[in-house]
Amino acid sequence: MAKTSLDKSKIKVLLLEGVHQSAVDNFQNAGYSNIERLTTSLSEEDLIEKIRDAHFIGIRSRTQLNERVLSAAERLVAIGCFCIGTNQVDLPAALKLGIPVFNAPYSNTRSVAELVLAETIMMLRGIPEKNARAHGGGWLKSASNSFEARGKTLGIVGYGSIGAQLSVMAESVGLNVIYYDTITKLGMGNARQVGSLQELMARADIVTLHVPETRSTTWMIGRDELALMKQGSYLINASRGKVVDIEALAEVLESGKLLGAAIDVFPVEPKGNDEEFVSPLRKFDNVILTPHIGGSTVEAQENIGVEVSEKLITFSDNGTTITSVNFPEVALPSHPDKHRLLHIHANVPGVLSEINRVLGNEGINISAQFLQTNEEVGYVVIDVDKAYGEQALNALREVNHTLRTRVLYSQADSE
Numbered sequence: 001m002a003k004t005s006l007d008k009s010k011i012k013v014l015l016l017e018g019v020h021q022s023a024v025d026n027f028q029n030a031g032y033s034n035i036e037r038l039t040t041s042l043s044e045e046d047l048i049e050k051i052r053d054a055h056f057i058g059i060r061s062r063t064q065l066n067e068r069v070l071s072a073a074e075r076l077v078a079i080g081c082f083c084i085g086t087n088q089v090d091l092p093a094a095l096k097l098g099i100p101v102f103n104a105p106y107s108n109t110r111s112v113a114e115l116v117l118a119e120t121i122m123m124l125r126g127i128p129e130k131n132a133r134a135h136g137g138g139w140l141k142s143a144s145n146s147f148e149a150r151g152k153t154l155g156i157v158g159y160g161s162i163g164a165q166l167s168v169m170a171e172s173v174g175l176n177v178i179y180y181d182t183i184t185k186l187g188m189g190n191a192r193q194v195g196s197l198q199e200l201m202a203r204a205d206i207v208t209l210h211v212p213e214t215r216s217t218t219w220m221i222g223r224d225e226l227a228l229m230k231q232g233s234y235l236i237n238a239s240r241g242k243v244v245d246i247e248a249l250a251e252v253l254e255s256g257k258l259l260g261a262a263i264d265v266f267p268v269e270p271k272g273n274d275e276e277f278v279s280p281l282r283k284f285d286n287v288i289l290t291p292h293i294g295g296s297t298v299e300a301q302e303n304i305g306v307e308v309s310e311k312l313i314t315f316s317d318n319g320t321t322i323t324s325v326n327f328p329e330v331a332l333p334s335h336p337d338k339h340r341l342l343h344i345h346a347n348v349p350g351v352l353s354e355i356n357r358v359l360g361n362e363g364i365n366i367s368a369q370f371l372q373t374n375e376e377v378g379y380v381v382i383d384v385d386k387a388y389g390e391q392a393l394n395a396l397r398e399v400n401h402t403l404r405t406r407v408l409y410s411q412a413d414s415e
């Protein structure tokens, strides 16, 4: 019988927050059967209990993998964020523990861009208030504060994948596009980059935010920035909840300065669909409130399920870390007749030579080797003759500064 690294039925895959069934199918088709899939996120204490025996964890934007949780994850081999954002994971802590993190950087880009364009048009027409009035038995037939999109200026903050895709779609309905980004970027179509956030806030009829959550974007839109916005303008946030000071936004809505807002993400979000959503924005009929569903389409979730599970399976089976968001990227071509050793170590001088020395002392010949380092860790994949799997692994465990090491046994090997 072929000997594999660790019996795949013993490898525990924990999927939270309703990760799509396509991920489960992918793991099963690759031979992994110990899969637990939950539909919600977990409290920190429950998460610590659950993650203890997991080899792989799949999360979305709600699950907080902080240092405390990660320290309890003694068997964890890799993390999959089944979404774009990775701010919910303490990436430096994961790196120091030798745990690579993967995500799906493009699979829901289109879904977010479509939603934002739709919200832009709906808000310009005053649909949220008219809809609310009709649901209450009223009839608000009026052209006042109801505008075409054509000729209005859309200001995009963060001109990355979503911002740029939105830019193209917005121009196709006649919006003029300006954008602000910390990096100089070539605009799509006729879109023009502006020199400062302040300039964008002052010039746009609709401001939409598409930045990641980082130190520089946390509370980036507060009282001062909102004060710069035009009388009768609109704000859209489908990025991260902590980018906008919600209390300050509620104040400008109350004052009538903004004609509307569309908010998909919040500083505090319910853990699941059964928990109450609390926000000072609930009282405004001219605000579209959506439960963080920018990327929640059937198409996006299915694609994300496939994409991220594939990355986790490839890492599990071959040690490949290409596209990891925190880890040195390594992909050694596969040599099915060899055993593969994976060695993750603190990035200090001399570790590779020590690895090669201990393997040499054991008389182990190296067939192929690929090392990459980043500021914290080094990751080396080594193929050795299949006579030496266990022996080589034991030798590697003795190397100073080792964080984690694994052997992937040759599929050509027989016990």
Ligand SMILES: NC(=O)c1ccc[n+]([C@@H]2O[C@H](COP(=O)([O-])OP(=O)(O)OC[C@H]3O[C@@H](n4cnc5c(N)ncnc54)[C@H](O)[C@@H]3O)[C@@H](O)[C@H]2O)c1
Binding pocket: 084, 085, 086, 105, 108, 109, 112, 157, 158, 159, 160, 161, 162, 163, 180, 181, 182, 183, 210, 211, 212, 213, 214, 216, 217, 238, 239, 240, 264, 265, 292, 293, 294, 295, 296
């Ligand atoms: N609502 C949702 O369901 C949903 C779905 C997908 C993504 N998102 C969020 O949207 C964010 C953006 O996604 P993306 O794929 O376009 O990311 P991206 O990395 O492709 O683009 C982000 C852009 O923001 C820019 N940026 C970073 N800091 C900035 C700052 N201080 N000021 C101005 N620009 C800055 C970057 O240079 C980059 O161009 C994600 O990080 C995620 O948090 C939300």
Ligand SMILES: O=C(O)[C@H](O)COP(=O)(O)O
Binding pocket: 060, 061, 062, 082, 083, 084, 085, 086, 108, 292, 293, 294, 295, 296
């Ligand atoms: O980062 C993302 O891709 C979005 O915020 C979507 O997150 P979700 O998977 O929790 O909907």
